Amino acid sequence: MSTTDTEVGGAITLTDDELFSYITHDGTRQWLTGAGLPGESTLMGFGALRDRGLRRVVELAGDAERLAEELQDQLVIGALRTFDRDLESIVLDGVTGEVSTTSVRPDAALMDLSPLAPSLEALTRFAAATEELTVLHGRPAPLTSLMPLTPRDTRFGPKAVTEASDRLSAVFEDVAGDRVPPFWRMAALIRPLARIAGPGEGLTLDLPKRxxxxxxxxxxxxxxxxxxxxxxxxxxxxxxxxxxxxxxxxxxxxxxxxxxxxxxxxxxxxxxxxxxxxxxxxxxxxxxxxxxxxxxxxxxxxxxxxxxxxxxxxxxxxxxxxxxxxxxxxxxxxxxxxWLLHREKSLDAAHGLTDSYDHLAVTMTQTLATVDxxxxxxxxxxxxxxxxxxxxxxxxxxxxxxxxx
Structure with a gap:
């Protein structure tokens, strides 16, 4: 398998031969043999692709006869990740290039697809933008492309949360329009909440007054x-x-x-x-x-x-x-x-976030882990x-x- 050095964060790529006849979508073939997928990510992992190559869902699901037709030829390329483990599988449609998630279950009849990105290029872009809100040694990284570098204290607080949310939403909507998948929609609404408070004196956080x-x-x-x-x-x-x-x-x-x-x-x-x-x-x-x-x-x-x-x-x-x-x-x-839990309830009332409950739970855990x-x-x-x-x-x-x- 053709991969760059993932130990230093290089991209995971495949050769034309390794794509077999599974992938006929030209843009997807070019992406996997060119830019590839991130070797390191806090949001998703592609170790299965690096170690085992492309595999169809039908090869992994138990009781495959009961698997929905739309799932059978989906290709498993990775998994969504939470703080300490992999969760749902990330799957690729080799004909359209669309990316979804599914949970591989013993009862294949219970499996379904949830949209994640219209393409691998969009998936990579969405993940890179979101990861600019992740932790570096206990504090959020500067939003170098989403927010201009400003004095440290102005990168925290209600205004910083609103700006990060708006700019992250713009990244997603620029590609997906009004069909932003739930995972990224809640990322734009929930993950920036980690910026509500800056570092404290004697305590981890200095919460805004009131x-x-x-x-x-x-x-x-x-x-x-x-x-x-x-x-x-x-x-x-x-x-x-x-x-x-x-x-x-x-x-x-x-x-x-x-x-x-x-x-x-x-x-x-x-x-x-x-x-x-x-x-x-x-x-x-x-x-x-x-x-x-x-x-x-x-x-x-x-x-x-x-x-x-x-x-x-x-x-x-x-x-x-x-x-x-x-x-x-x-x-x-x-x-x-x-506060995070209370805020999430208000956002759920307005945006129906719990319609994708599992994705919301992952987002909440990762947001909390960013701060604590x-x-x-x-x-x-x-x-x-x-x-x-x-x-x-x-x-x-x-x-x-x-x-x-």
Whole structure:
């Protein structure tokens, strides 16, 4: 197979002989033997094409007799990617050059096509434009072609979000007109939200003033006073954030404790045993350092959201699993996550994003990972950590429907 050096990000190409009779579309043949497909991408991977060459869907699907006719000769060239794994297959129509996605399933009758791009050239252009919004060492890369380089602080905030969204939409519409595929339409609406806040001092993000008030309503934000803080909460940036910015009382999947004083997890269990649905816990079963883990509220039944009073790290404590898992890097990225979820619901109401639920879940996870990689990274980082991460799971759980407006 004719490929350039993918280890240094070169393009993946094929020879004319390797295209066989599968691809008759002239523009597609020229693209695959010329410019090729990106060897490195955060949005999609083409390793299968590099390693195995062109393969038809009919060769991969189980129970191929039940496969829809329009799918049988589609060519698998890669996969959409999320933070830690490949997802849907990217398939190519060798006659028209159109690119779609599908999920290869044991029951072939359940497989269908979702449009992704009118051509490989458009796919490459769309991906390159979108990746200008991805992370470089924890911060978004400058939008060198979509936005002019300006002083750092002007590349964040509401105006930066709007400009990035508008210019990204223009890239897609320039090629696809009013038929922009859902994956890219939601990319233009959701991914620029990662630019709402610039770097903070002592915390990951410096959220724009009144951002949460404008999103949740001023009456929906709880701000704390020093008297509300337990002695174990010594992390000053966290204290300042809770005093000055606050948190939404109702974040859909997070409920803030407002009727009881903030307390360390160990004190919470001592003082309110009647609140627990799990079996009574012993001191030995509480996570290490429970006396410095401050309970802010709950995520799901039997799952507490806690902040490490010493470091400011935000974690989820599961009673059923007796396990402490990373949730967010700190209080600022927790607030961003709740804002992102609330904003997505407004956008879904206006644009019907959940009509392509799986693509939306991927987009939400990647957008959060842009700002807070820890929130999505399954690599174990705590004793007993099983790699489960709350936010990607809640985004992907269609039955729970956290993303529906």
């Amino acid at each position: 951002l949460l008030d404008e999103e949740f309503g001023a009456g929906g934000i709880m701000r704390f006073e020093d008297v509300d803080f337990p002695t174990a909460l010594t992390h000053e940036p966290t204290r300042r954030f809770l005093r000055e910015t606050g948190l939404p009382e109702d974040g859909f999947v997070f409920q803030l404790d407002t009727e009881v004083p903030l307390s360390a997890l160990s004190e919470y269990y001592d003082e309110r045993p009647e609140d627990f649905t799990a079996a009574e816990l012993t001191v030995a079963e509480l996570p290490a350092g429970a006396d410095r883990l401050i309970r802010l509220g709950h995520l799901l039944e039997d799952t507490s959201l806690v902040v490490d009073g010493s470091t400011g790290a935000v974690l989820a404590w599961s009673e059923p699993d007796l396990l402490l898992r990373p949730l967010n890097a700190d209080i600022s990225t927790l607030a961003f996550t709740l 990689p820890l929130a999505c990274d399954p690599a174990p980082s705590l004793p007993g950590d099983d790699g489960r991460r709350y936010w990607p799971e809640i985004f992907e759980d269609r039955t729970r429907g956290a993303l529906y407006a």
